[in-house]
Amino acid sequence: MSTGFCKNHPDLSARRRCFTCAGFICTQCQLLRSRHYFCSERCHRRFLLRESLRSFFKPIAETLQPVWRWMLPWLVEKAGLRKPRSLGKALKFYDLIISVVAIVLLASPLIGIALLWRENRQLQNRLVHLEQLWKTAPTAKKSSNGLANNNHAFLKVTKPATAMVTSNQMTIEGEAPDGHIISLVQDDWVRAVTLPREGRFALPPIKLKPGQNQFVVQALGHDGKPLALQNITITSGPPTANYLANDLSRGSIERKQVALTFDGGSTDNAALPILDILKENNLQVTIFLTGGFIQKFPEITKRLVQEGHEVGNHTWNHPHLTTYAADKQNAALPNVTREFLHDQLLRTAKLFEEVTGSRMAPFWRAPYGEHNAEIRQWAAELGYRHVGWTKGHSWQESMDTMDWVADTTSKAYRPAEEILAHLLSMADEETSGLNGGIVLTHLGSHRQDGDHFYTVLPRLIGGLREKNYALVKISELAE
Numbered sequence: 101m102s103t104g105f106c107k108n109h110p111d112l113s114a115r116r117r118c119f120t121c122a123g124f125i126c127t128q129c130q131l132l133r134s135r136h137y138f139c140s141e142r143c144h145r146r147f148l149l150r151e152s153l154r155s156f157f158k159p160i161a162e163t164l165q166p167v168w169r170w171m172l173p174w175l176v177e178k179a180g181l182r183k184p185r186s187l188g189k190a191l192k193f194y195d196l197i198i199s200v201v202a203i204v205l206l207a208s209p210l211i212g213i214a215l216l217w218r219e220n221r222q223l224q225n226r227l228v229h230l231e232q233l234w235k236t237a238p239t240a241k242k243s244s245n246g247l248a249n250n251n252h253a254f255l256k257v258t259k260p261a262t263a264m265v266t267s268n269q270m271t272i273e274g275e276a277p278d279g280h281i282i283s284l285v286q287d288d289w290v291r292a293v294t295l296p297r298e299g300r301f302a303l304p305p306i307k308l309k310p311g312q313n314q315f316v317v318q319a320l321g322h323d324g325k326p327l328a329l330q331n332i333t334i335t336s337g338p339p340t341a342n343y344l345a346n347d348l349s350r351g352s353i354e355r356k357q358v359a360l361t362f363d364g365g366s367t368d369n370a371a372l373p374i375l376d377i378l379k380e381n382n383l384q385v386t387i388f389l390t391g392g393f394i395q396k397f398p399e400i401t402k403r404l405v406q407e408g409h410e411v412g413n414h415t416w417n418h419p420h421l422t423t424y425a426a427d428k429q430n431a432a433l434p435n436v437t438r439e440f441l442h443d444q445l446l447r448t449a450k451l452f453e454e455v456t457g458s459r460m461a462p463f464w465r466a467p468y469g470e471h472n473a474e475i476r477q478w479a480a481e482l483g484y485r486h487v488g489w490t491k492g493h494s495w496q497e498s499m500d501t502m503d504w505v506a507d508t509t510s511k512a513y514r515p516a517e518e519i520l521a522h523l524l525s526m527a528d529e530e531t532s533g534l535n536g537g538i539v540l541t542h543l544g545s546h547r548q549d550g551d552h553f554y555t556v557l558p559r560l561i562g563g564l565r566e567k568n569y570a571l572v573k574i575s576e577l578a579e
Contacts, residue, residue, distance in 0.1 A: 107139060120147045255282075255319040255328035258354045260579050265308070265336055270579075272303045272317065272332070273355075280327065281320040286313070308336040344462075344480035345473065349488040351536030351577035357570045358527075358534045359577045360385045360541065360561075361489065363465065364393040364400075365418050367544025371400050373554045374543060375407065381561045384408040386487075386574040387543070388465040391416035391448035398455045405456045410573040412463035413452075413484060415444040422470040430472040438478045445482055463487045463574055487574050489540035499523070499539045503553035506546035520556040524563050534569060536577065 106114040106126035114124040119136035120143035131138045138144045259273040276282055276296045284292045284303050292303045306315075312335050319328040351357055362374065364387060378385060387409050394401045404411055421441070422430040449460045464484040466475065476486045490499040495514070501523075505513045514522070527534045541553055564571060 118143050120144070120150075255280075255317065255330055256354075257317055257330050257332060258352065260332075260334060265334055265579065268336060269305045269307050270334060270336075271305050272315070274301055274317065274330075275299055276301055276319050276328075283318045283320060285316040285318060291315075308334065310336055341477065341480040344483065344485040345476045347471070347476060347486050347488055348463075348538075348574070348578055350490045350538060353532040353535040355570075356533075356535055356568055357572045357577055358536075358564060359538045359572055359574050361465075361487070361538055361574065362387045362541050362543050363414055364389040364397075364543040365414065365467075366390070366392055366396070367546070368393070368397050368400055369544050370552050370554050371397070371543040373552075374557065375400075375403060377554060377557050377561075378409075379407060381558065383561060383571055384410065384573060385571070386410040386412060386461070386463070388412040388414035388463075388487075389448070389452070390414045390418050390467075391444075391451050392418070393543075394448065394451050394455055401452065401455050405458050410461045410463075410575060411452065411458075412461045412465060412487065412574070413445050413448050414465050415441075415467055416447045417444075418467040419444070420468060420470060421466055421475055422472060424470045425468070430470060432472065432475060436475070438481075441475060441478045442482060445479060445484060461575060485578070487538065490537045495522070499526070499534070499537050501539065501541050501553055503547070504542050504545055506548075516551050516553050516556045519553060520560055520563075523560060524567075527564060527567050527569060534564070538574070538577070 103113055103115050104124035106112045106129060107118075107121075107123035108129045109126055112126040112128075114126040114129075116125055116130060116137055117123060118125055118139035120138060123139055125137065125139045129139055131140065131144065133141075133144045134147065136147065138147065255274065255276045257272060257274040260270060272284060274282075276299070278296050278299060280296060282294050282296060282301045282303065283290055284306065286306075291306055294301050294303055303317075312333060315332045315334070317330045317332060318326045321327050351359070360383075362385065364371065384407070387404055389401065389404075389411055393414075401411075419436075420433060421436050422432055424430050445464060452458075452460050462483050462485060464479055465487050469488060471486055471488075479486060492498040495502075501519045502512050502514050503516075503519065507513060523534070523539065526537075545552055561571065
């Protein structure tokens, strides 16, 4: 047996060769895969590609051989070719047909394989580039064990916050120390890589297959060794009724996200100023409309859709659904049945689609916040998830602006400036602040001019953004 020097360790002699590239490999470099030894995973993948092409092409050749034997005499006869030299022309003509058929049959899988190979090569090149950035990054203060020298030497995935998603792709975000390389692995295949910035990272959107998807998010050191990892199992598919029946009153407190939501019931005297402010600040929000609002203000409804806002269902005519107003209990009223609620939601959704040409978002908000598990289950049967707002034991803990209260002598009345100060002070709280919060406001109010909530809305948006809060729609908060 011939000997040589290892291709990866030139100072070591070796006898065994890589099955793909035939390079000498020492015992440290030998990878036993598919009953052969390889120098790297790359050579193993090349071997698998070659074998798959061979196994794919062989049955095609065996299938075409009897066809060729039957078809050649027929072509010769139809073409009137009798002489040997003419037979050669027929063979060439038939070879052309076979080539075209073979190209058509082989093109699709070959292109797919080539795209997969190209994607993997790009990820490998990006990983090498990120390793170089890691070594030269001035913010990466490396310690002797390879971990960043700060108080956040760990890996934490913050998005998705739930184990179920309804879309066919997902974005993974989280926290990790600067100076690490974050990689996403699925089925032993690197799907994406990135670098944290200021302790946070966001991986590119990942396509999901129906059912369960398992991922491993790894934090790698400069030597490529994993320093921390987190397993994620995500189920992709249509949401079940039990899932939709859960009340959503707050998102993940691990993420600095806030959802500003607006209810449109019967008045619109604040709608146009609010929409102008949202447009000026390049902000899209979630708005819940009643059927009566859509019927009365179709042009405003169209504008909501045109400007990218997410519109949910607020029932047809804003009825009381439970006995809460009478006895502080949430038992369904006698007239509130499955058929009643379905009619309220379906009529509103149908009118919205007729006016805008778009479908409503799969969220609804009960009038007056009156709902219970049974009522939410009825709405879930239509594909709606209930969205409330973040409440507390007192005004100091609640994210209900109470902007609809117009009576200045009422204990529930809060001036616009007080509402602004209240929300911004909550944002500064050290525990969770406004993280995952759902703020309740309205498109209409009977307040006097000058004390409408929208007068402080620009400062609220700017203040939250300065505090690094992301202002999101409910669909983003629920991910």
